[in-house]
Amino acid sequence: MQALTSIKRVADKVIEWLCIAILAVMTILVTYQVVTRYVFDESSAISEILAQYLFVWMVMFGSAYVFGLKEHLDITVLKDKMPPALLLIVEILTNVVLVAFSTGVLLYGGALVTNQQMGTADAALQIPMGVIYCAIPVCGAFILFYAIYNVCKAVYDYKNGLLRAAGTDDAGTTM
Template sequence: MSNNTNGFFDKIDTIKRWVDRVISAVLIFIVGAMTTLVTYQVVVRYLFDSPSAVSEVLSRYGFIWLILIGSAYVFGLREHMAISFVKLKFPEKIQIYLDMFIEFSTAAFALSVMIIGGYSSAARQMWQLDSALQVPMGVIYSAIPISGALIIFYFLYQELNLLRRLKQLQ
């Protein structure tokens, strides 16, 4: 491969590492915040007999964000669950094509359902306020299109790597 192509892939790898670090920091923050909120909820409920609705709702929404953003992060790390028994029976070139198709299928779902549908849903809910937090529900729902956008980013990254592997086989 040419030096110019390697420079391009080095830049893409750097961007992916940066995105991975930011997402992992966000996920660590969410887990820490949820741990604090749930601990606070237990203490005020059982020691002071005064449950906090705000901490309960915040931890619930944090869990939703954790799942959605975390699933995009796991997709980007290629650590998601996969049944590769059949795929491994094929030659390496066919395996790459199958990986590309699987990645494309996931990206199509992320684009159509998570980004387009999630954005539409979040936009429609911007007028409705959460009863405990008094924030628009669209803010909570915005985790869906954000997660979808992250999946699309990781899809593009993986497709470039798969194309690079295909060129190396030729």
């Protein structure tokens, strides 16, 4: 479990810094776009399109990051009342569905779309659209890793008596 946790920390940092870098570049591009539009009465299509693509990338990587931190939207009304054994089953089933989704849709489907779009160039940037679409399988790989990690962590926590619903304290009582 320690090895997986170390890998997860590295993955978290990679995505975190990637999102920070994307946000910084987007800020520069949008500022440049505003200055050229209002000061010089010109518009830069390249900065506008690139900012849009980077925004999509940031959303994709940000969603993987939030999923990895388990900070995503989670309705815990039923899970808060479950005993640890049932909670373990729910955690495993939830993450198995996510493994199937990230493998089938994001990794496999994303790789197909990325490969199909490598021959099509973006009109403004003149780069293959596949480069832009590659965020899908990359984020799918991160989500797949996080789902596998979550299953391993839930099993580890269950075996060590640490698996509890979100609304319980160390004694297992509802807060």
